[in-house]
Amino acid sequence: MIPAKKLSIPCDSEERLHYIKRQFPAAEGSDLRHEWAGGRLNGLKKLNSIDAAAYNRNRNFINGSVTHLSPYLRHGCITLNESFASVKNRFGMEAEKLLFEFAWRDFWRQVWFAEGHAIYSEMEPPKVAIAYAPLNDFVTQGNTGLPCMDGFIHELINTGYMHNHARMWFASYVVHHLKIDWRAAADWFEAHLLDGDSASNHLSWQWVASTFSSKPYFFNKENLGRFTGEKYCASCTAACPFNASYEQLNERLFKPILAPIAKQYSVTPLTKRAVSGIPAIAVFIHDEMLSAAHILLTKPFPKIFVFDPQIHGAWSLNRLQFVADCLSEMEDVEVWLGDTYEVLMARGVGQVITQETPNCKIKELLMPFSPKWEPVAKFANVEISPQRLKRFSRYWEKVGPLVLGDDNYRKP
Ligand SMILES: Cc1cc2nc3c(=O)[nH]c(=O)nc-3n(C[C@H](O)[C@H](O)[C@H](O)COP(=O)(O)OP(=O)(O)OC[C@H]3O[C@@H](n4cnc5c(N)ncnc54)[C@H](O)[C@@H]3O)c2cc1C
The missing domain is CATH 1.25.40 (Serine Threonine Protein Phosphatase 5, Tetratricopeptide repeat)
Known part of the structure; x- marks a missing residue:
């Protein structure tokens, strides 16, 4: 475990990019x-x-x-x-x-x-044959030999963004053509997306795979060509795996049907630790509440954000820089790099107030600090x-x- 250290996020945006690069030398991807x-x-x-x-x-x-x-x-x-x-x-x-x-x-x-x-884990048994090959370097480095897929991957790595339709095509190619384990691909994908979010990401991969939908998502060349304006197809000389009718693709990709069992993946539990008898309260700022207008910033307690390797360790460089931009707008927030437990103990914190989140990893990290979860306004006020x-x-x-x-x- 690296010793925790306090960061001092520069106000100047160029300096900030360099600073974060120096603090996270192992982070992959572009500025x-x-x-x-x-x-x-x-x-x-x-x-x-x-x-x-x-x-x-x-x-x-x-x-x-x-x-x-x-x-x-x-x-x-x-x-x-x-x-x-x-x-x-x-x-x-x-x-x-x-x-x-x-x-x-x-x-x-x-x-x-x-x-x-x-x-x-798989929410439901798959409706078609899917498989669980390991994620290959030729996918993560954008060397599939298909200009469309390589273009999408390079865009992801260079910018942290991919259009929704490209995400669907890419996920479908990975899961149904390459027969790669959707979970490994989803983890890698999320680490590189500026909007990487386990709910939208992992559940969309499951929607494509058919483990959270009634059928798999797949597409053909005509569909990709139409919605990309032939950007990739026009000069493509690769043997196109999508150049077929939906009936042909269905036959080619999904026969025979697998025995329908939902695969379970393990999630490594975080170490359980305890805190007792420390009265100090802090507002814990996690990565879903990075707004200068956040109501919890008005509380009269120290405000603490931690870049914790257990949460942010796989994040690409531009994701970390995006977070640093957000933090630079938020007044009086202490920014740390290290283990959340160590940081909060070193700051003498016994209890945290924070915004509620579905992220179980954050919940586990804060468990020893008797967290008080402030609710977020509901989208529709209904159970x-x-x-x-x-x-x-x-x-x-x-x-x-x-x-x-x-x-x-x-x-x-
Ligand atoms: C395999 C896969 C992985 C994905 N991973 C993520 C992820 O990690 N984080 C993420 O935020 N979205 C994810 N999405 C959903 C969607 O692709 C992105 O939200 C959208 O492309 C973001 O770009 P935008 O803001 O320009 O979207 P716009 O089309 O402009 O939509 C506006 C907003 O609506 C919401 N939205 C739009 N489409 C979707 C959708 N299909 N599902 C959920 N919300 C949607 C988003 O909040 C988006 O910002 C994923 C989709 C797929 C197919």
Whole structure:
């Protein structure tokens, strides 16, 4: 274990990039791009520049008018509720598709709250033959020989972003063509995404794999060519594994059917440690509450954030730089690098106040410090039964009319 040390995040953005690079010499990937700078101010700028009508028309196209809000939502720089309200007020039902996509984010999070660590294992038996080959270097380095897939991987590594449609194609290629273990791929993918979030990520991989959906997701060349504007296909000379009809692909990829058993993956439990008799209270800032406007920043206690290898150890360089940007906007937050328990003990903390989270790793880390979990405003103010959390369509039947209004709600 490395000894804990206090960091001093520079105010200047260029200096900050270099500083984080020096503090995390083992972090993989590229520097954070200017257009992805972290923090609430940049999140608000992105929110205010949304073109919801264009989004409605072209979000599935790789060069469509998507919002790039996800890293800001993921880290709590802006909240889902304020984003939803802002878009609904400005665009009304012209923004129907975007409002609907916001709900997907809430749905995955609700499932994580309800299921905890179980989201890292197969939620249901697969509906088709999937397999569990190890994740290869040729995938993680973008050397598959397919210009489309290599292009998506390089974009991920260089920018920390991948369009939703590309994520679906890539995950489908990895799981159904290469027969790679979805869980290994999902872990690697999440570590490189600026918006890396276990709920949206692991559950989307399961949706593609068919372990949290009624059928697998797969696509053909025509679909990829159409939504990429032939960007990769036009000059591609590779033997295209997607150049077939859906019937042919179904036959090729999924026969024979596997015995339907849901695979369980283990999650390494964190070491259990105890604290007693220390009265001091601190606000613990975790990586889902990185907003300069966060209400807990007004509490009269020390505010502490820890880059903890148990949580952030696999994160790419630009993810860590994004977090540092967010922290640089937040006044009076002590930033540490090391083991959370060691840091809080060294600071004489006996109890923490923090924002509630479905992230079980954070919960385990804070367990010894009698955490007081401050609730986050709900997306729709309603209890959602476990049955409704089995499929998005059932969740949306309940939530859609509440957040859109009965008159605006349409069954998807
Ligand atoms: C295999 C796979 C892995 C994914 N991993 C993540 C992840 O780690 N973190 C993450 O935030 N999203 C993840 N997604 C969902 C989605 O791809 C991203 O939220 C979206 O591409 C982010 O870009 P954007 O903000 O420009 O999206 P936009 O299309 O502009 O959408 C606006 C917002 O709606 C929400 N949203 C849109 N589509 C989805 C979706 N399918 N699921 C959940 N929320 C959605 C996001 O919060 C997004 O910021 C994953 C999808 C797939 C298929």
